[in-house]
Amino acid sequence: MLLAFFLLPLARLVGQGADPALYWRALTEWQYVSALLVTVALSLVTAVCAVGLAAVVAGWLAHRHFPGRRLLVAMLTMPVALPGVVIAFMMILLMGRQGLLADITDWLTGERVVLAYTIVGLFAGYLYFSLPRCIATLLAAAEAMDPALDEAARMLGASPWKRVRDVWLPGLAPALVASGAICFATAMGALGTAFTLAADIRVLPMVIYTEFTLATNLGMAAALSVILGVATWIALAVARSFGGGMSAAA
Amino acid sequence: MSVRAELRGVARTFADGTRGLLPTDLVLEPGSVTALLGPSGCGKTTLLRLLAGLARPDPGGAVLFDGRDVTDLPVERRNIGMVFQGYALFPHMTVARNIGYGLEARGVPRAQREPRVAEMLRLVRLEALAGRRPDQLSGGQRQRVALARALAPQPALLLLDEPFGALDAALRLALRVELAALLTALRVTAVIVTHDQAEAMALGDGVAVMEGGRIGQRGTPRDIYERPANRFVAGFVGTLNDLGEGRFCRPEALRPDPAGPLEGRVSAAFFDAGRTRLHLAAPGGGEWVLELEPGQAVPERGSALRLALDEKAVLRF
Numbered sequence: 001m002l003l004a005f006f007l008l009p010l011a012r013l014v015g016q017g018a019d020p021a022l023y024w025r026a027l028t029e030w031q032y033v034s035a036l037l038v039t040v041a042l043s044l045v046t047a048v049c050a051v052g053l054a055a056v057v058a059g060w061l062a063h064r065h066f067p068g069r070r071l072l073v074a075m076l077t078m079p080v081a082l083p084g085v086v087i088a089f090m091m092i093l094l095m096g097r098q099g100l101l102a103d104i105t106d107w108l109t110g111e112r113v114v115l116a117y118t119i120v121g122l123f124a125g126y127l128y129f130s131l132p133r134c135i136a137t138l139l140a141a142a143e144a145m146d147p148a149l150d151e152a153a154r155m156l157g158a159s160p161w162k163r164v165r166d167v168w169l170p171g172l173a174p175a176l177v178a179s180g181a182i183c184f185a186t187a188m189g190a191l192g193t194a195f196t197l198a199a200d201i202r203v204l205p206m207v208i209y210t211e212f213t214l215a216t217n218l219g220m221a222a223a224l225s226v227i228l229g230v231a232t233w234i235a236l237a238v239a240r241s242f243g244g245g246m247s248a249a250a
Numbered sequence: 251m252s253v254r255a256e257l258r259g260v261a262r263t264f265a266d267g268t269r270g271l272l273p274t275d276l277v278l279e280p281g282s283v284t285a286l287l288g289p290s291g292c293g294k295t296t297l298l299r300l301l302a303g304l305a306r307p308d309p310g311g312a313v314l315f316d317g318r319d320v321t322d323l324p325v326e327r328r329n330i331g332m333v334f335q336g337y338a339l340f341p342h343m344t345v346a347r348n349i350g351y352g353l354e355a356r357g358v359p360r361a362q363r364e365p366r367v368a369e370m371l372r373l374v375r376l377e378a379l380a381g382r383r384p385d386q387l388s389g390g391q392r393q394r395v396a397l398a399r400a401l402a403p404q405p406a407l408l409l410l411d412e413p414f415g416a417l418d419a420a421l422r423l424a425l426r427v428e429l430a431a432l433l434t435a436l437r438v439t440a441v442i443v444t445h446d447q448a449e450a451m452a453l454g455d456g457v458a459v460m461e462g463g464r465i466g467q468r469g470t471p472r473d474i475y476e477r478p479a480n481r482f483v484a485g486f487v488g489t490l491n492d493l494g495e496g497r498f499c500r501p502e503a504l505r506p507d508p509a510g511p512l513e514g515r516v517s518a519a520f521f522d523a524g525r526t527r528l529h530l531a532a533p534g535g536g537e538w539v540l541e542l543e544p545g546q547a548v549p550e551r552g553s554a555l556r557l558a559l560d561e562k563a564v565l566r567f
Contacts, residue, residue, distance in 0.1 A: 065265065148338035151304055154325045155332045156352035156403065166351075170342040 013229075016222035026223045032207065036227065039204040042119070043187035046126040051180040053127075054134030059168055062142035063150075073139065080132045084125075084192025091125040091197060092116045119201055125193040130183040137182075141175030142168075181239035185232040204228050252280040252439045253315045253406035255301060260311035262296050270296035272464040273311065278407075281437040285454030287444055287487070293463040294443045298409050301441065303328050315406065331400030331438075332409040336416060337392050339384040345395050346371070346380040352403035370398040373432070390421050397429070401436070408433075408440040414449060426452055447487045451475070459483045475500075481567040490565075491538040498565045501527075504540040506549070507558035514538050514557065516549050530555060 026032045057076065061069070079087065095101045095116040102112040115121045149171065153163045169176075191205040204224060212221035255278040262271040271293040278284055286294040299305040301313065303325040313321050320328060331352075339348050347354075350367040358366075371377045374394035384392055393413060400408060413429065414422040430453050433440055444450050450457050451471040458468045459482075467479040478484035484498060491499050493512075504512070514530030517537070521527075526542040528549070540557070542548065549555050 146336065146338060148334045148336060149340065151325075152332070152334055152338040152399075153340075153351070153355070155302060155304075155328075155330055156355050156399070157326050157329075158351070158355040159326070162355055166340065166343075170340075 013222050013225055016218055019219060019223075022219050022223040023227075026220065026227060031202070032220075032224065035202040035204050035207045038119075038201060039188060039228075040231070042123060042126065042203065043184045046123060046130050046187045047180045047183035050127055050130035050134045050183045051138070051176055054131055054138045054179065055168075055172065055176060057135055058138035058142040059164075059172075061139060062145070063147045073135075077132045077136045079129060080136065082129065084129065084190050084194075085196055087129050088125050088193040088196030091121050091128065091193075095121050095124065117197060122194065122197050122201060122203070125197055126187045126190060129190070129193065130187060133186070134179045134183060137179040138172060138175050141172050145171045178239040181235040185235040185239070188228060188232050188235070252437055254278065254280045254317070255407055255439060256314040256317075257297070257300070258312045258314065260297075260300055260307040260313060262293075262300055262305060263308050269463050271300065272462075274465060276458065276465065276468075278439050278441065280439055283433050283440045283442065283453060283455050285442045285444060285450035285457045286460055287447060287450035287454075287457055288460035288466075289445060289486070292460040294445075294460045295411060296463075297460070298411055298441060298443050301407070302330055302332055302409055328407075329403070329405050330407045330409060331403065331405030333393070333396045333400050333411065333413050335411045337384075337396040339392060339395055339399070341384050343383070344380065345376060345382050345384070345387070348384070348395055349398045349402050351399060356403060366402055370402045373401070374398045389417050390425055393417065393425060397432075401438075405438065408438045410440065410442045412443055412445070414444075414446070422446075422449070429453065451487070457487075459486060461486075476563075478565065484565060484567065489539050491540075492532070492534070492536045493559070493564070494532075494534050494536075496566050498567065499559065499563055500565075501540045503560040503563035504538065504557045505560075506540075506542070506546070506555055508556050510556045510558035512557040512559055513554055516551050516553050516555055518551065519548050521548075528555075530557075 027036075061073065082090075093099055095114065097112065097114050097116075099114070099116060102114055105111055105113040115124075145168075149167050150163055153167050158166065189205055190203075191209065194201075194203045194206050195209070205228065208221050208224045208228065211217045211224065257274055257276040259273045259275065260271065261269070261273040263269050274297065276297075286297060288294045296305065300307055300311075303313075303320070303323065307313065307321065311321070312319055315328070340351065343351070346367050349370050350363045353363045353366060367380075368377075371380055374397060376391060376394055376398070379387065379391060384395065387395065393416075397410075397413070410429075414425060417425065426449060433453070442450070442453050444453075454471060456468060457471050457474050459466045459474060461482050467474055467483045469477075474483065474487050478487065481490075481498075484490050489501050491501065491504065493499060514532050516528060517531045518529040519526055520529075524544045526546070526548050528540050528542055530538045530540070532538050538557075
């Protein structure tokens with residue numbers, strides 16, 4: 001029963017878009033290809049930035065203990081619980097027409113800068129929901145690392161950069177790859193944020209949505225879904241093979 | 251190369267207010283090997299970390315190397331070799347790169363590193379394993395890599411934190427002999443932290459017994475065993491028989507003698523490598539331990555045994 005519950009919709013989806021011509025169109029026609037490329041590029045950049053920032057935060061927090069640390073960690077990882085639409089709304093409050101950024105630039109230059117509906121806004125939204133997951137995963141990995149490794153490198157005279165390269169990066173590599181892949185997969189499929197923010201930018205989940213609702217082009221929506229699904233699945237497979245149990249924590 | 255290291259009024263209070271180390275003075279003569287001995291939580295690892303620069307002393311304390319104040323000198327520039335408790339070998343590097351890492355970090359070019367690494371590999375007899383990774387080594391081999399890594403940059407001071415902690419008993423003994431020979435040959439100022447009194451006695455020219463965040467007694471192994479400063483030190487560095495009225499003695503001070511003044515009842519006998527260790531129930535309710543000479547008849551359990559006492563060896567606390 002459970003298997004049928006999982007497999008039937010999948011089979012229907014693959015069946016619906018089974019026409020090779022649809023896949024050909026999806027992978028050659030510019031309106032679809034551009035959406036795919038934008039989605040992949042945006043997701044990649046989001047993943048790289050989120051992992052990079054999270055690694056710095058996690059490395060700094062890992063073996064430091066100070067009052068308020070638990071609260072700080074809780075605040076940093078809290079947005080995991082927020083739905084995409086809420087995050088998008090927060091980005092609008094930050095960078096929209098009435099947003100904080102517009103107020104500041106108005107005061108500085110007399111011009112209201114609105115970034116919420118551009119690729120910058122979308123990226124900021126994606127980064128916002130990706131960061132907490134990465135921080136949670138990488139902090140756990142960094143805390144699990146033997147602090148004596150860093151101390152040993154210091155005692156042997158290694159500079160901070162050398163320690164990052166020789167101790168932290170190799171030690172965190174599995175978690176970096178795993179959390180990056182999960183960020184990528186999540187960003188690929190994020191509809192809520194995209195729906196609220198992407199006025200002019202077409203990302204794949206939105207194209208699927210419009211193909212399906214507006215153009216009632218079921219076949220194309222299915223074909224695009226499969227492509228999106230496969231790309232996401234590959235990313236998650238990468239995460240699993242590197243991260244082992246850790247990817248489950250994200 | 252060996253440094254004279256000195257702690258002057260060095261104390262350490264942790265963030266939660268517990269005192270890891272009370273104000274302590276300690277001088278390590280150049281080329282000496284000092285064992286810091288004590289139970290867990292006595293402050294010996296804290297003292298080692300303060301020497302290393304991995305922890306900062308409370309204000310007022312100073313660490314000096316050859317008279318120079320190094321309290322504010324960062325770890326990276328203290329030129330100290332350290333063997334960590336779990337060895338902390340870099341898991342993704344080969345044995346050779348691990349050993350050469352200190353030279354690499356100091357910017358020594360490869361051509362000069364290689365002979366030194368080869369020399370270190372020879373010193374710890376790991377030439378054949380230079381290309382292995384730490385997870386392909388046995389516990390004893392890892393310990394030797396850690397030692398070679400610490401020694402390769404010719405440190406002024408060598409710190410060893412429970413260097414045998416992760417090894418089984420037979421290996422500990424073999425490596426202890428090896429390390430003792432190596433330290434004697436190198437004449438590097440060394441500090442060994444251990445909770446094993448036999449290890450401390452065998453390796454240290456001097457032993458500092460620590461208790462509750464301070465050094466309880468410092469002296470040669472023989473001094474500390476034969477003339478312990480207090481009851482705690484005496485009990486920690488060896489077996490102590492309570493004779494009552496503040497009088498104590500070591501097992502060697504007792505021997506079976508039908509005309510002896512003391513009497514106990516045999517409660518257990520343990521045979522170990524030619525000697526028998528005898529446990530007796532003392533009249534006062536305590537327990538006495540003594541060792542029988544090889545070949546001496548072992549009395550039956552439950553039987554009474556009269557003992558002679560070497561009065562010169564009696565300790566009073």
